[in-house]
């Protein structure tokens with residue numbers, strides 16, 4: 001069974017996955033990987049039968065915009081919609097924080113994945129580099145269901 005847990009501040013299970021994926025597999029340095037946002041982000045970890053398989057984080061860039069990042073699925077679990085599932089949890093968390101929009105910096109060769117999840121590339125098309133890896137900003141406007149007049153507030 002896949003279970004999602006949220007943590008405020010980066011938990012050890014997220015570090016384990018990020019070290020494996022971003023540092024070892026992709027070669028990012030620790031100084032770049034762990035930044036000033038980490039202690040103030042909500043981090044999600046997905047567990048399969050208690051084994052951590054994916055992580056990601058979100059913080060409010062401004063009161064309306066959730067900034068998603070560090071989305072990583074362990075290699076053996078890719079291609080099974082785990083990334084999509086983790087992203088959905090982050091979107092829901094962003095909504096609960098009051099966000100109406102989402103942004104993220106995608107590695108250019110991952111943009112297709114985010115497009116399948118409803119994100120659109122920065123219309124300027126501007127590409128920037130992080131440690132030599134090309135990235136592009138991507139955005140999504142979330143659908144917010146309006147409460148009907150006869151529905152009670154939570």
Ligand SMILES: CC(C)(COP(=O)(O)OP(=O)(O)OC[C@H]1O[C@@H](n2cnc3c(N)ncnc32)[C@H](O)[C@@H]1OP(=O)(O)O)[C@@H](O)C(=O)NCCC(=O)NCCS
Pocket residue numbers: 021070071072073074077078079080081082083084085105106107109110111112113114116
């Ligand atoms: C990118 C990543 C999170 C995707 O997670 P995943 O669980 O493998 O992806 P999913 O199975 O949810 O894929 C959903 C859809 O996106 C597609 N997709 C996945 N990776 C893709 C890519 N790099 N380019 C284009 N499409 C991609 C899948 O084929 C699937 O398409 P479908 O709906 O038509 O079947 C995962 O590959 C990963 O962790 N990579 C290493 C870390 C990383 O680079 N993170 C992103 C940093 S920006």
